[in-house]
Amino acid sequence: MKKEVIGRQTLYCGNSLEIMDLLPDKAYGLVLTDPPYMINTKSDGTGKIDPWGDYMNAAVFYSKWIGQAREKLTEDGALFSFLNWRSVATFMRASCLLDWPMENLLVWNKKHLGTNTYGFRPVYEMIALFRNKGFKVENRALGDVITFPRLTRKPNHPAEKPLDLLLFLLETAGKDNVLDVFMGSGTTLLACQRLGLSGTGIEINEKYFDIACQRLQDAVSKQ
Numbered sequence: 001m002k003k004e005v006i007g008r009q010t011l012y013c014g015n016s017l018e019i020m021d022l023l024p025d026k027a028y029g030l031v032l033t034d035p036p037y038m039i040n041t042k043s044d045g046t047g048k049i050d051p052w053g054d055y056m057n058a059a060v061f062y063s064k065w066i067g068q069a070r071e072k073l074t075e076d077g078a079l080f081s082f083l084n085w086r087s088v089a090t091f092m093r094a095s096c097l098l099d100w101p102m103e104n105l106l107v108w109n110k111k112h113l114g115t116n117t118y119g120f121r122p123v124y125e126m127i128a129l130f131r132n133k134g135f136k137v138e139n140r141a142l143g144d145v146i147t148f149p150r151l152t153r154k155p156n157h158p159a160e161k162p163l164d165l166l167l168f169l170l171e172t173a174g175k176d177n178v179l180d181v182f183m184g185s186g187t188t189l190l191a192c193q194r195l196g197l198s199g200t201g202i203e204i205n206e207k208y209f210d211i212a213c214q215r216l217q218d219a220v221s222k223q
Contacts, residue, residue, distance in 0.1 A: 002206075004213050007220040008198045009189040013209040016181040016202045020068045023200070029175025031069045031079040032166070034159060035062070035182045037087045059093035066130070067098050069181055076134025080106075080169055082161070084125050091128055104129040108165065110150035127169070138174060156185035156211050166191040186212025193219055 002013035012019045069079055083091055088105070095102050106127040114122040148165040166188055170178065176197050180188040183201030185208050192199035193216060203209040 002209065006213060006216040007193050007223070008196070009193055009216055010200045011183065011186070011189065011209065011212055011216070012200070012202045013204070013206055014202065015204055016065060017068060019202050020065075020072065020181060023072055023179070025071050026074050028072045028177045028179040028200070029074050029077050030170070030173045030177075031073060031077070031081075031179045031181065032169055032173070032188050033080070033180045033182045034082040034161060034184060035065065037084060055089045056093060058087070058090045059097065062090055062094035063097040065181060066094055066100070069179065070098070070100060070130070072179055073132055074134075075132055077132050077175060078135040078173060079130040080173070081128045081130075082125060083128055085122070088126070095130075100130055102128050103131045104144055107145045109145060109147040111147060112150045137172060139172060142172065156187075156215065157208055160185060161187055163187055163191055167195065170195055170197065183212055184208050186215050190215055190219055193223075
């Protein structure tokens with residue numbers, strides 16, 4: 001395990017499930033993360049006969065990390081997690097295993113047509129909201145469809161999300177002490193630093209951990 005503290009952000013390199021065990025319970029107002037989707041319904045050119053086992057096996061892992069993350073949340077805390085349409089069943093099963101129902105599925109319109117040769121081309125991803133009893137979205141004018149252009153280039157990580165989108169989610173949640181258990185290249189913590197929030201990130205891949213550290217160091221040096 002490696003640990004770096006940069007500005008108001010704490011970064012860990014290691015296994016999320018192991019490192020979460022070391023973090024204090026009920027200490028974080030928000031978990032905001034982008035997990036590996038883990039769903040691949042194509043095993044060859046024709047696809048799998050029955051991919052349901054993949055979805056349900058993934059749900060066991062999802063329920064484990066979501067359950068651990070829940071233990072870290074304050075009584076008025078919430079969890080935002082990115083997902084796509086293929087992983088909805090996995091999230092729903094994990095939710096049932098945990099007896100923690102999802103409050104919303106937020107639709108993120110990326111304003112960009114994805115790839116689909118024969119059907120409708122995908123233009124969106126989703127964000128699941130799980131909440132503890134004390135959490136509420138204070139801005140009652142917000143609907144469950146939001147529009148933020150996707151990144152046309154992803155120089156830091158293949159699944160990198162737009163900084164403006166993460167700023168919006170952080171400001172909407174209105175919570176400090178943010179935890180990202182699949183940090184990637186650190187965009188969540190970069191948004192936290194810009195907003196003056198404390199953040200903690202965990203990333204198992206040392207390459208992306210180093211990129212996250214460098215991005216934060218660059219940001220702090222410019223503040």
